[in-house]
């Protein structure tokens with residue numbers, strides 16, 4: 244259609260695409276809104292909003308619902324909301340000791356999710372891909388028959404080359420040069436685009452879109468599990484670096500007398516604030532995993548003085564690394580995710596003590612350190628955002644992208 248139009252036609256087609264995208268993005272992020280709210284938020288005219296909402300409804304991407312009367316005279320204004328149960332993406336997560344798959348509806352609601360524990364022994368990639376594919380089948384089998392899948396987003400605790408979804412290295416999973424995107428494509432029999440990215444980058448994306456840093460432009464997200472990763476939003480944009488690998492903050496050197504890290508260097512931040520460091524400080528087996536961490540959290544909640552002292556030391560090291568990052572990046576908000584979110588109440592005081600003495604006063608005054616609002620779901624929700632990108636950019640192409648959920652059965 245575009246080819247047959249002249250320059251003016253092409254321009255108006257691009258304007259229409261951008262306006263459709265503006266409406267769909269607004270509803271996707273803000274939830275149900277009246278047409279008047281959409282006029283205010285997008286700056287488009289009332290008649291344009293009406294026509295665009297009609298077009299998105301034709302594409303099955305949004306629905307208009309009338310809320311019950313609030314008692315004021317006249318008909319209540321209809322609300323426009325994303326049609327979550329008709330439009331989903333599959334979000335996947337590959338961690339050191341578990342894999343997860345979720346169906347996330349347009350609008351960001353987590354409709355179904357399933358997580359499977361796995362041993363920490365480094366498993367070959369094809370086993371992980373098979374697990375993900377099996378979980379994806381379980382999820383799609385439970386979706387309504389009229390539901391369409393638009394894509395797959397994968398969060399991986401490692402360095403991922405976005406151009407071809409190649410996991411270059413995932414030290415804690417034991418992967419080198421794993422072509423995750425193409426392996427998943429072969430295993431899944433679901434002909435939709437697959438995109439993979441680093442789990443902490445995706446956590447940062449989710450927290451900045453719909454979590455603890457929603458709407459903020461300068462955000463540092465730090466997530467700890469076995470490894471420690473980070474994502475930086477600067478001036479409203481994700482900081483990616485020349486190769487797309489920026490944010491490997493788990494490997495900033497913080498302790499010249501420290502331990503050997505899995506990356507091969509000494510004294511990385513990860514060796515002082517990761518899961519193993521906390522367990523070591525609490526005199527638990529460092530490879531005790533989630534069960535041991537649960538014990539530690541229960542001890543801390545009971546007020547166990549030994550564990551609380553260990554938390555204080557953990558917080559000191561978190562604060563030391565954060566101070567360096569805050570001085571460099573000047574974020575307005577630091578979001579602590581994963582394990583760091585779970586131990587937040589026990590470490591925040593020592594973090595503040597370190598920031599107080601190590602961060603330049605003008606920078607320190609503007610920064611807030613907050614726990615993740617999305618918790619363990621942050622990377623999955625970020626993976627979903629990645630998978631939604633094509634449709635949020637060009638909603639009119641929805642019917643070309645949508646694949647029946649039961650196509651993979």
Ligand SMILES: [Zn+2]
Pocket residue numbers: 493494504505506507508511513
């Ligand atoms: Zn390291």
